[in-house]
Amino acid sequence: MKADTVASRETGPAPGTGRTKDAKPGLMSGPVGRNLGLVIALAILCAVGIVTAGDRFLALDNALTILRLASVIGVVSIGMTFVIIGGGIDLSVGALVALSSVWATTIATQAMAQDTHWIVIVVTAVAVGAVGGLVNGVVIAYGKVAAFIATLAMLASARGLAEMISNRRTQILEPREHRGFYGVFGGDVLGVPTLVIIFALVAVLGWVVLNRTTFGRRTFAVGGNAEAARLAGIRVQRHTVWLYVLSGVTCGIAGAMLIGRTTTGSSTHGTLYELDAIAAVVIGGTLLVGGRGTIVGTVLGVLIFTTLGNVFTLNNLSSSAQAVARGVIIVLAVLLQQRVAAGGFRRRRRAAATSTGSPTTTPGAPAGEVSTNATAPVVRDEGDDERS
Amino acid sequence: MTATKRRTSWRRTTQTAAVLVGVGALLVGCTGNDPVTETTSATTDDGATSTATNAPGGNDETGDTVRIGFSAPAADHGWMAAITEAARDRAASFEDVEITVAEGTNDVNTQISQVETFINDGVDAIVLLPFDGAALTPVALRAMDAGIPVINVDREFSSPFASQSTILGDNYGMGVSAGQYICSRLGDQPDAVVAEIAGIDSLPLTQDRSQGFEDALADCGLSVSHRVAAEFTVESGETEAANLLQAAPKIDAIWNHDDDQGVGVLAAIQNAGRDEFFMVGGAGSANAMREIQSGESVLEATVIYPSTQAADGISLARLIVQGKSLSDIVSQGVPKRIVLAAPVVTADNVDEFIDNAFES
Numbered sequence: 001m002k003a004d005t006v007a008s009r010e011t012g013p014a015p016g017t018g019r020t021k022d023a024k025p026g027l028m029s030g031p032v033g034r035n036l037g038l039v040i041a042l043a044i045l046c047a048v049g050i051v052t053a054g055d056r057f058l059a060l061d062n063a064l065t066i067l068r069l070a071s072v073i074g075v076v077s078i079g080m081t082f083v084i085i086g087g088g089i090d091l092s093v094g095a096l097v098a099l100s101s102v103w104a105t106t107i108a109t110q111a112m113a114q115d116t117h118w119i120v121i122v123v124t125a126v127a128v129g130a131v132g133g134l135v136n137g138v139v140i141a142y143g144k145v146a147a148f149i150a151t152l153a154m155l156a157s158a159r160g161l162a163e164m165i166s167n168r169r170t171q172i173l174e175p176r177e178h179r180g181f182y183g184v185f186g187g188d189v190l191g192v193p194t195l196v197i198i199f200a201l202v203a204v205l206g207w208v209v210l211n212r213t214t215f216g217r218r219t220f221a222v223g224g225n226a227e228a229a230r231l232a233g234i235r236v237q238r239h240t241v242w243l244y245v246l247s248g249v250t251c252g253i254a255g256a257m258l259i260g261r262t263t264t265g266s267s268t269h270g271t272l273y274e275l276d277a278i279a280a281v282v283i284g285g286t287l288l289v290g291g292r293g294t295i296v297g298t299v300l301g302v303l304i305f306t307t308l309g310n311v312f313t314l315n316n317l318s319s320s321a322q323a324v325a326r327g328v329i330i331v332l333a334v335l336l337q338q339r340v341a342a343g344g345f346r347r348r349r350r351a352a353a354t355s356t357g358s359p360t361t362t363p364g365a366p367a368g369e370v371s372t373n374a375t376a377p378v379v380r381d382e383g384d385d386e387r388s
Numbered sequence: 389m390t391a392t393k394r395r396t397s398w399r400r401t402t403q404t405a406a407v408l409v410g411v412g413a414l415l416v417g418c419t420g421n422d423p424v425t426e427t428t429s430a431t432t433d434d435g436a437t438s439t440a441t442n443a444p445g446g447n448d449e450t451g452d453t454v455r456i457g458f459s460a461p462a463a464d465h466g467w468m469a470a471i472t473e474a475a476r477d478r479a480a481s482f483e484d485v486e487i488t489v490a491e492g493t494n495d496v497n498t499q500i501s502q503v504e505t506f507i508n509d510g511v512d513a514i515v516l517l518p519f520d521g522a523a524l525t526p527v528a529l530r531a532m533d534a535g536i537p538v539i540n541v542d543r544e545f546s547s548p549f550a551s552q553s554t555i556l557g558d559n560y561g562m563g564v565s566a567g568q569y570i571c572s573r574l575g576d577q578p579d580a581v582v583a584e585i586a587g588i589d590s591l592p593l594t595q596d597r598s599q600g601f602e603d604a605l606a607d608c609g610l611s612v613s614h615r616v617a618a619e620f621t622v623e624s625g626e627t628e629a630a631n632l633l634q635a636a637p638k639i640d641a642i643w644n645h646d647d648d649q650g651v652g653v654l655a656a657i658q659n660a661g662r663d664e665f666f667m668v669g670g671a672g673s674a675n676a677m678r679e680i681q682s683g684e685s686v687l688e689a690t691v692i693y694p695s696t697q698a699a700d701g702i703s704l705a706r707l708i709v710q711g712k713s714l715s716d717i718v719s720q721g722v723p724k725r726i727v728l729a730a731p732v733v734t735a736d737n738v739d740e741f742i743d744n745a746f747e748s
Contacts, residue, residue: 061508069501168591170522172546186526262496262523263546269523271494309491309498313505316488323491 034285038300041332045307053314062310064193070306071199072097072257073276074299077284078206079250080277081298085210086243087223087290088140088147092154093251093277096132097270099162100125100255105171105265110178118180121173121259126252132158133248137241155274162267170266173259185260195257202253207295219243223290280305283334450484451710456702457506459490459499460517460541465620465648466748467671468492470695471517471542474746478699485706496523503527507534513552513705517541517698525550537708539701553704554725557693559596561730565691566643566668567604569732573641573666575608580640582612583632583665585625585653587645589617597645597670614639618649625652633657639665647673647690648748654679657686671695672733674745680738689734695746697728 049057056062076093083090103109104125113120132154139150175182187194210216221229222236222243230236251270258269284301286293308329317325456479463469472492479487488511490502496519504527506514514531518524521543528538528550537552545551574580584601587594594617605611614636618624625644633639633656644650647669657667669676669690679685694700704722707713713720733741 056509059508062505065501065504065508068504069497072497168588170520172522175526258497261500261526262520263526264496264520264523266496266520266523268494268520269496273495306501309501310505313488313490313502314509317491 035294035296035300038284038297038304042300042304042307045304045311045329049307049311049314052311056314057311062314064196066303066306066310067196067199068193068261069309070302071193071195072254072261073273073280073306074199074302075202075250075254075257076270076273077277077280077298077302078202078295079247080281081206081284081286081293081295082210082219083147083243083247084278084281084286084288085223085290085293086219086240087226088240088243089151089278089288090133090136090244090247091148091151091274092132092136092158093247093254094270094273095155095158095162096129096248096251097255097258097273098267099132099158099165100128100252101258101265101269102162102166102171102267103128103265104255105173105259106165110173113181114177118178118184121178121181122185122253122256125256125259126249129248129250129252129255130245131248132251133245134241136248137244140244141237141240159267166265166267168267170264172264175263182260182263185256186263195260198253198257202250203295203299210295215239215242220291223287223292225291276305279330283330447707447712447715450482451712453484453486454482454513454706454709455486455488455509455511456705457488457490457503457509457511457514458516458698458702459502459506459514460492460698461499461519462492462494464494466673466746467648467693467695470746471698474696474699475515475702478696478702482702482706484710485702487702494519496520499524500527503531507531507536511536512709513537513539515539515541515698515701515705517701518543518545522546537705539705539708541698541701552708552724553722555697555700555704556727557697558727558730559593559693560600561727562645562670562691562693563597563600563602564604565600565730565732566670567601567607569668569689569691569734570641570643571604571608571610574610577640578609580610581614581636581638582610583614583636583639583642584612584616585628585632585642585644585649586615586617587620587649594645601643618646618652620646620649622649622652622655625649626656627652629653629656630660633660633662641665642667643670644668645670647671647676650676650687651748654685654687662686668732672741672745673748674742675748677733677738677742677745680733680735681742683735689732691730691732692741693730694728696744700726700728 046057076097080090080093104121109121109124136147136151136154139145139153140147143150173181175186184194185198189197210219218229218234218239221232221234222239226236229239254273255265255269259265262269280301281293281298282288282301283304284294284297284299286297308326312325458472458475458479460472460475461468463472472489476487476489479485488506488509490499490505493499493502499519500523503514503516503524507527507530514528514536516524516528516538518528518540521540522545525545525547528540528545529547531538532550532552538550540551540554540556542556544554544556570582574582582605584598586598589595598615602612614632616628616632618628625646625648629644629652632642639662642653642665644653644667648671650669650673653667657663663686665686666688667686669687670693672690672692672695676687676690679687680689704714704726707722712722714722717723731741
């Protein structure tokens with residue numbers, strides 16, 4: 001119980017309601033400040049897009065193109081956010097996307113979907129992702145294998161299995177024969193592509209689970225300090241398994257979305273999604289060591305990356321120059337984020353130093369948040385609310 | 389300087405030719421009663437250039453500016469790098485073509501969004517070498533629906549409606565060319581040992597190549613006695629060739645599907661100190677051609693799989709948008725589907741091909 005309250009304080013999901021008054025010195029250091037940095041980065045990018053491409057960038061169709069591209073990788077990134085906040089990492093997401101897309105388009109699945117209902121395709125994809133995640137979780141939590149190694153193994157074997165099932169061919173899910181499926185996964189509602197709506201739903205759901213449920217609070221606790229979480233009565237191993245299952249489920253959803261977008265399942269789908277997702281999560285302000293992070297930051301991170309690619313394409317830059325620029329902009333985005341947060345942080349530290357004994361800070365942490373390293377938050381009680 | 393001079397003089401010749409054809413059409417129009425020629429003669433009233441667009445040879449004439457969007461997979465091997473390079477060069481050679489090249493990617497989701505960007509942009513044509521033909525079909529259909537002609541290069545879409553025109557290499561024909569060359573050398577030895585080093589075995593293109601090879605060999609009573617499959621990379625070529633040489637103490641001929649992996653194959657042959665056979669390559673890289681030119685290598689010949697097909701795609705896109713026809717064929721319009729030849733390059737004709745070869 002204690003851990004739950006602590007965690008919820010530490011992550012302060014929203015621009016807090018009654019909290020803002022107390023938190024005046026630390027406003028920019030909290031999640032709001034971090035996300036503000038991302039919003040500025042995104043705004044700069046958009047400004048570059050408007051200046052260099054003008055109307056072509058601003059057109060509604062272009063915005064939808066960016067969002068459609070963002071939605072598949074975005075859904076994966078939401079799952080990744082949970083895993084990373086929980087102190088883990090999932091390198092197998094791209095391979096699980098491929099495996100679920102392939103499994104959901106086998107002749108057997110297609111036949112079953114035609115005999116019964118198109119939802120079979122989606123259920124298959126999600127189930128395959130969930131089972132992949134379950135294996136990851138069990139190996140990591142109960143087998144005590146490092147998450148990096150376990151999911152690396154899953155990366156290799158899931159893609160291999162996808163190649164075996166598909167015989168390295170691209171499996172086509174014929175749009176004429178599966179109208180129901182494409183009605184949902186290929187269509188739009190009032191001009192908004194359903195893929196974008198699915199992404200929005202997953203993001204909102206993720207936000208609620210992370211910030212408004214016991215599961216979310218436990219995730220922060222487990223990632224912040226697993227031992228303290230255990231002492232606080234959280235079943236850390238079981239929770240870890242669920243985190244990877246969650247990540248697997250998002251991979252399954254992304255697999256179905258990719259089928260909707262490409263009308264195919266293939267073992268080459270989702271190549272390097274693990275890196276895209278981790279990059280989006282990390283520039284979104286989530287600590288790679290766990291214990292802190294936001295869904296909003298991840299969504300902004302994904303949008304920054306996809307907008308980046310869009311601006312590149314609109315400006316006809318050579319692919320090598322684009323790759324260099326991409327790296328530079330990742331660093332710039334994180335630096336900017338640090339600066340914005342640090343502005344508030346300096347003021348806050350002064351305030352903190354006067355009131356309580358100086359809280360330790362983590363020098364490497366991208367945004368000047370109070371240390372997430374220690375058992376400290378668990379020991380402290382509600383009294384220091386002004387710190388977030 | 390000289391290049392531009394040559395171009396202008398070329399244009400002058402074509403203009404003259406066009407005018408001559410125009411005059412010819414007029415004469416025919418006056419005497420004949422073919423309705424098609426009637427309309428041609430009517431347009432000549434506006435001036436000779438309007439007929440020139442339909443005349444063979446008039447295609448180099450600078451016309452309305454054509455904006456082309458181009459997207460291809462990541463340039464992770466020599467052939468693919470050459471594809472984009474050649475497309476850019478081809479576009480630059482036309483004064484009336486503006487090309488937008490999207491970042492090379494092996495992620496179909498990203499490539500789809502690139503095509504969507506082209507559609508939003510309202511380009512005049514899209515030249516697309518899809519990472520996966522089937523996966524890019526829906527977005528190509530959308531482009532066609534939006535009235536933007538799509539030129540499909542190398543990897544085919546799964547729907548015939550997704551492209552205005554398709555241009556691709558001939559994988560089956562590659563196997564046939566290689567087989568026929570080996571037949572021409574070994575046809576009189578029915579017990580000759582022929583080996584094959586294939587590319588990635590589960591790819592349809594590899595299966596097509598091997599089928600063509602088998603069929604051509606069967607024509608002269610030969611068959612493949614040893615077959616291994618590499619993965620288009622230098623190190624896999626080296627490993628598989630070393631295994632093959634170990635397994636077959638005497639070989640008369642080898643066909644290696646791919647010159648990029650051929651670098652490794654040649655290294656393995658060198659290491660084994662074998663030279664009792666001759667080898668035929670595939671794809672047609674510049675260093676393979678230099679080996680052929682040197683005359684000292686076991687590599688005697690290679691079969692072309694053109695790395696200029698995307699460049700041809702650019703040319704086709706320009707013709708389609710400007711409403712011109714492919715010159716040198718009489719029928720109007722741009723063909724729906726072009727399968728490029730897979731010629732054999734040997735020491736005799738290597739000079740003709742080496743300038744167009746790609747560096748692996």
